[in-house]
Amino acid sequence: MKCFFPFKEKSKSKPKAESAPELRKKNRSQKSKLDRETKSSSSLPSPRSIPELYKEKEHNLRVFSFHELKEATNGFNRLLKIGEGGFGSVFKGTIQPANGLANPSLVAIKRLNQHSLQGHKEWLAEVQFLGVLSHPNLVKLIGYCSVDGERGIQRLLVYEFMPNRSLEDHLFSRALPTLPWIKRLQIILGAAEGLAYLHEGLELQVIFRDFKSSNVLLDEEFKPKLSDFGLAREGPTGDRTHVSTAVVGTYGYAAPEYIETGHLSVHSDIWSFGVVLYEILTGRRALERSRPTAEQKLLDWVKQFPADSKRFSMIMDPHLRGEFSPSVARRVAKLADSCLNKNAKDRPTMSLIVESLKEAIQESESKSSPGNGKSPSPRPKLVKGKSK
Incomplete structure (x- = not known):
């Protein structure tokens, strides 16, 4: 599936701005040099870059x-x-x-x-x-x-080799069996743990930049693994809040602030994660041109069915045949909404998302039939992010 593309940049308002990229490049170079000098005078060691780390491995x-x-x-x-x-x-x-x-x-x-x-x-x-x-x-x-x-x-x-293809295949291909509710949560939890490692588990931040269901591959036991790191970038260092880069990615998954400004941060990955959360809830792709106009863009469509409303159940994947916990599904939708907050800084961290999903799985298992060998457990409380 050919989903990779460069987003179209907004047209420049003034012809004389043609030399601006060179000036910006020079300014960034000077700032980078200043940052390095500042860091070298600090007692804290500056994080090594990916190329530097690669030489060792x-x-x-x-x-x-x-x-x-x-x-x-x-x-x-x-x-x-x-x-x-x-x-x-x-x-x-x-x-x-x-x-x-x-x-x-x-x-x-x-x-x-x-x-x-x-x-x-x-x-x-x-x-x-x-x-x-x-x-x-x-x-x-x-x-x-x-x-x-x-x-x-x-x-x-x-x-x-990943024999069970991708999360995308199992969510949207009708040639494959329906992915059960608990398995969906376990897969998205594993994907969240992979992103948490990139964002918080290294001496430098790594921004995945192209998180989507087709980049979550599944091994023989359906354990998820993030793939396709061609668009990954090192995150900002020092006092910087973002890195500036060409806007590339996949329609339907890229964060709005990244599309509008080219400013990339780990918050951009969080937005994409929220989109995939709604994909596992609904069984629908982020963008489907074959559907009626009002339903083509997943995020626009689900807004009509808020998690706290009586109509929420209408967005759930009908192929699940009601075999899921409605209360957990609502909680997952609220988590997705917090990931999709228009204010990037108000989105939860991946570590908080991991904890929320662990609690969602625990609650789903406690509400499932006694035949699964699980004993009921107290109802956990999900970490609540701010709504959109």
């Missing part, structure tokens, strides 16, 4: 030859294609162990489109970020291939 990644990966995919056979993104195709493959002793293993191999100049930047970002990051809820990068030859540039990535 790059030896952990395996470097493949193009021939190895071509053989692994039977010549990039179309029958082995399992996905397609904005910058290339993903194939299921089988690689031999580096030491030649263990059994061959299944992997996912992403091959960059040779004509994608922008894609090379995203490929490099994935190598560096996933070469540094390590968490149970992040997809594992095994290695890469980088070849510049007479037949062109070849850039490939080799990941662990």
